[in-house]
Amino acid sequence: AQSVTQLDSQVPVFEEAPVELRCNYSSSVSVYLFWYVQYPNQGLQLLLKYLSGSTLVKGINGFEAEFNKSQTSFHLRKPSVHISDTAEYFCAVSRPRGRRALTFGSGTRLQVQP
Amino acid sequence: NAGVMQNPRHLVRRRGQEARLRCSPMKGHSHVYWYRQLPEEGLKFMVYLQKENIIDESGMPKERFSAEFPKEGPSILRIQQVVRGDSAAYFCASSRGQEGDEQFFGPGTRLTVL
Numbered sequence: 001a002q003s004v005t006q007l008d009s010q011v012p013v014f015e016e017a018p019v020e021l022r023c024n025y026s027s028s029v030s031v032y033l034f035w036y037v038q039y040p041n042q043g044l045q046l047l048l049k050y051l052s053g054s055t056l057v058k059g060i061n062g063f064e065a066e067f068n069k070s071q072t073s074f075h076l077r078k079p080s081v082h083i084s085d086t087a088e089y090f091c092a093v094s095r096p097r098g099r100r101a102l103t104f105g106s107g108t109r110l111q112v113q114p
Numbered sequence: 115n116a117g118v119m120q121n122p123r124h125l126v127r128r129r130g131q132e133a134r135l136r137c138s139p140m141k142g143h144s145h146v147y148w149y150r151q152l153p154e155e156g157l158k159f160m161v162y163l164q165k166e167n168i169i170d171e172s173g174m175p176k177e178r179f180s181a182e183f184p185k186e187g188p189s190i191l192r193i194q195q196v197v198r199g200d201s202a203a204y205f206c207a208s209s210r211g212q213e214g215d216e217q218f219f220g221p222g223t224r225l226t227v228l
Binding site: 004006032034036041042043044045046049051090094096097100101102103104105106107 | 118145147149155156157158159162169170172173205207209211213214216217218219220221222
């Protein structure tokens with residue numbers, strides 16, 4: 001079984017400041033890793049994913065994440081946030097060669113202030 | 115190119131009634147996933163279906179819940195004899211079914227049980 005921990009339930013940050021949203025996972029097998037964003041009253045949109053290869057993954061809207069196998073982490077970063085980045089962010093994992101279902105963390109609410 | 119469609123967007127039921135949630139996957143996608151999001155929580159996997167087949171229902175409650183994805187028409191998540199604890203947002207996602215594929219999410223159905 002796998003699990004995902006997002007340590008910060010809320011992250012307030014000022015506009016144009018950098019941000020890091022933390023994600024740690026637990027799994028006895030290798031995993032695929034995903035970050036999704038959810039805007040109010042909408043579905044989830046994929047920001048980026050890690051399947052294999054380079055551990056630094058670039059996504060949409062200027063976001064990037066780094067896979068760290070030894071730390072079992074996949075933290076999401078953006079060097080300069082905008083008001084429009086205010087949303088809920090979910091980290092998720094799935095298993096290669098098997099169960100396709102995503103296991104989600106509890107989410108981090110990013111609140112960008114002017 | 116329409117995305118994943120879900121209807122209704124909002125559904126109100128009284129305790130004991132039945133709820134039927136519909137999901138039309140993206141064009142070209144034959145794999146559908148249902149997730150439930152309780153207030154202030156992340157998404158929890160319920161069931162994974164291919165056309166006419168249930169692939170993984172490990173997240174489905176044992177009673178009152180069922181899902182289908184017929185050869186023709188949308189996928190249906192059915193909840194019989196709803197209770198207040200069923201109030202949640204139900205999201206459908208679809209994919210082509212390849213390993214590591216992005217799951218594309220619909221806008222969700224918000225079920226309120228009075």
